Structure formats: C-alpha cells, structure tokens
Amino acid sequence: MRDKVAALRSALDLAGVRAVERAKAIDEFVRQMNPAATQLARWKATLSGLTGRVSGIRALLATGRAGVVVSDMLDATNTVLAQMQSMDVVGMREAVREVSRDLGAVRDIDTGSIIRELEYIKASLPNLRDDEVGRSIRLIDRYIGGEVIPGDSLQILVDSGVDRAGARMAAEKRFGPNVRVYVSPAGVVEPGVRSQVYRVLHEARATVAALVSFVFSLLVLALDHAAIVSAIREFQRGKAPRRRARNIDAGSAYAMVVGAAILVPVFIMSGAKVPYFGTGHVAVLGAAIGYLVSTQSERISPASGEEITAGMAMGLTHTDIMREIVVPSSRPGILSLLNRRKVRFRGTAD
C-alpha cells in the first residue's frame, strides 16, 4: 500500500509538471489566437488553478479518492487540448477574410447617392405620401421592367472539379460590377418565379408587337401604296422593259423598298422581337410583304390607266398625277388623309 501511494504520488507529481507545461503551451497558443483569447485565458486561469489544486490534492491523499478525481481532470484537459490542436487556423483566417471582404463591399455601396436619389424622387412627387411614393417607384419599376428585370438571377452550374474562385472571377469579369455573384455548393436549382414570369410576359409582348407591326405594314401597303404601285406600272407601260429587271418591275421594286422602310422602323419602335430574327431579316420580310402587295395591287386598289395616261399627255408631273388623280381615287388611308391638304381639286365644282 505504501508503495502504491508512493507511485501515485510520483505520478501526480509528474502530472502536475505536465499540467504546468501544457498550461504554458496553452498560454502561448492563446497569445497567438486572438479570436479565442478570452476563452483560452479562461482556460489558462482554470489550468493555473488546477496546478494549485493538484498541489493541494497531495494533502488529500489520505482520502484515497483523489487519484480518480485527478485522472478525470487530466482526461478532460487532454480532450480540450486535442480539440484545440485540431482547429483549422488557416481556414478560420480565410473565413474571417471573406467576411471582411463582404463587409467592405457593403461599405463601398454609395448609400449617400441612393438616399439622394430617393430624396430626389420624393421631391419630384411633392404631393404624395411616403407609401404613394413607394407605389409610384414600384410602378416605374414595373414599366422599366420591360427591358431590365429587377431581381433577375442567372444560375450557372459548373462541374464539381472547377475551381470556385476561378468561376467566380470569370462571372464577375463577364457581368461587370452591377451584378452580384454568389458561389454556393450544388443544390436544388430553383428558377426565380418573378423573373421567369417577367421574361415570359416580355417575350409575349415582343411577339405580339411583331405581329402587330406585320399587320400594320401590310395594311399601310395595301391601303396607301397599292394604288401608287399600280400608277407606277402605268407610268412604265410605254417604256421598254429593262433586261436586268425582267422579273421585278418598277412597281414591285417600289413596293419592296417601301415595305422594308415601313416594317423595320415600326418593328424597332414597337419593341418587337422574334427569336433568331435580326434587323436584316425584318427588312427582307418587309420587302416580301411589299412584293406580295405589288402582285395584288391591281385588285386591291386599281389605278385608272386612262386617267393616268390623260394626266401624262396633259404634261402633269408624276407628283401631280399622284396627288390629283391616283391618291384621291385610292382606298382611304394615311396617304389619302395627308393628301387632302395638298390636293388642288377636291372633287367638287366651284
């Protein structure tokens, strides 16, 4: 028994020494790790107290339970030290830097400008309450939303092997500073419902605008220009046809040019868009409509060949013939409406 107590005493002495050494190591670690300094300082105080308590335990050897208590305490201390050693200090430092960078980005936002802009909008709507100003801004946002959809998001899925930081940099470089880029692990892809609805509405509106542009151009050509095409053919009737333009006469050429000249600006101004359909395609489509109308111009709005021939024989210019003979006799349209102000003979006797 005496031997065992002696051995225990020497073991406790050794444990006390080790505890002191580990307390110093922890103290050193605490000094290096500022973020956990408070906690470690607390642990240091605890371990320092533990040394004193170990020394005091010697006095308690007579009780016979002190060894067990000390052993438990040593196990607990070892566990804490193991957890602290396994901490990823480098990872923690990178995470702190990431947070710092995001905070910096928030700080870079020119909140002053935003506040001034809101104040300006509020000042420009002086008689509205705050909630009305908010509704107005939302209304403006809705209309502007035709081209720029607020809150729109784009999800780019990359292979698991792709470097995230590199992908992020590539995205930031591609989309510029006005787009926020977030990188996250792969998960469930959730399309933005609002942006999807906006996109569908936008595409529907653009398609409807394209159809309206098409119909509008067709009507203008049929009502206003079919008679002019017929008249041009009458002007050309006595002339020998040119070999190069055997298939497309002057009337058809006029209708094609006018068709393109009407459809392209109407298409652009109405905001019409058709997938895979550029301005050049629209111009070709306008020319095709013009050609179509030119083939039916004599049925749609025939010009009186006898009257035109008489006008030519009288020495009237082509403009005079159009203004006094062709357009007033054509179907009612924009051109005949505009022509009313210029025509010299309104079809009534003096």
Add this chain to the structure above:
Amino acid sequence: MGSSLHGLALATTGARPGTRPGMPVLKVEMLAKRYGKTPALAGIDLEVRPGETVIVTGPSGCGKSTLLRCIVRLVEPDSGRITFGGCDVTSLSYAELLQVRRRIGFVFQHSNLIARLSALDNVALPLIAAGAPPDAARERARAALDRVGLAGPTAHRRPRELSGGERQRVAIARAIAPNPVLMLWDEPTASLDPILVSEVVDVMEDLVRAGDTAMVIVTHEMRFALRAADRLVLLDHGAVAEQGAPADVFANPMSEVGRKYRRLLES
C-alpha cells in the same frame, strides 16, 4: 440638249409658242416601234406645218394610235426622230418633255376624263398644273367649254353625269384650253353612236376652220376627212402606204388600202 431647249425658247418668241415661220410644227423621221416581235411602226415619215390638218387612217392595227402616242412619248419609240418646235422630242429630259406635252393637245378615244372632277375642273387641271392662277385657269376653262358648246350647268357635272358626246367635248375643251400648237386626235368618235359622232365632228370641223392649230387626226370618218383635211395619210402595216390631198388620194389611189377606202367611200 441645251441647244434643243434654246431652240424651243426661241420658238416661243413668235406669234405661237413652239412654231417657227416656214418650219414644220412636227416632223417625224423613220419612226419605228415594235411590241415584242410585232412591228407597230416600220419607219414612218410625217410632216405637219402650222395650221395644217392631217388625217391619218388605215386598217386596225396599222399603228395609228402608236404613232400619236410616240409623238408625245406616251409610248417610247425604238428608233427614229421626232422634231417638235425645233427640238428632238426623243432625246428630251423628263422636265423638257413635260413642257412639250403642255404645248400639244391630246384627245383620246374614250375621253379619259378624271372621274372625280367636274367638267370644269377637268378642263382647268392642265392649266393649273402648268402654273396658271386658279381663277384665271377656271376662266379659260369656261371659255374652252363654251367653245365646244358646254357652257352653263353642264360644266359642273361630273363625267358620269354626261353623255358620251358631252364627255368627248369636255375632252376636246381640255385639249384646246392651253391653246396648243398641235393637237393629236386618237379616233375621238370611235366609241360614240352615230348621233353623237356628228356632235363631236361638228366641234372638230369648227376647230379646223379656225385654222390656228395644226392637227393630226386619226379617224375613220372619211367624209369628214374629205371636208376638213389638208392632207390624208394612209397607213398599212406600220408604214405610210400613200399620202396627199384627200380628193387626190381617193380619186386615184396608188395602194391597196387606198383602193379599199375608195370603195368604202363609194358604197
């Protein structure tokens, strides 16, 4: 071109614009025109002097209407030369051609009136288009209508409200209103019934008798030709078969078409 216009300008210094003393008003030389492979005119020569009345006739399709339309270039000739008032009509620019057309009156077979305009406005239209003040143009139009016997309320009627003869007389008034140097008549009685024909022929004879305008009249009215024409030109297959004073041509026809017309006149 500049010289042609200069010639036309010089011509306007005389008593009648577009004429020169002793010079023909119109001279057509070797005029040819084909419609596709079909020849309409095959080298026609024609000369019209101031105040002269020339009747052109011939079977259908012999090129009578084409000849008149080529003179004012309503139909472009393939070759040949047309001289009016000293300038070559075939080489005029568009603006110069308009000036020439305003000095030539043209009466069509179907009157070719503007349907939406009254008779008065139809007659005033070429005058106003040529730059005449509206009031003066309408005054001259009334005078022209009076000359063809259409004064009064008839002047305010539209073409569809007029008889065929009245329509043709409005067309004649429209042609004479600008006081042309030369008048071209393209079968003005062909689409009229016999009663209306005399109505129009009387007007034509009155104008011929006035003698102040050279006329080229395409017609099948041979009795009118005998009475009014200074010269008769018979066309056949796009060429001049024979020409001369009407009495001489019918008395001693030299061509087959001349003999046919003589038989027609005798029947």
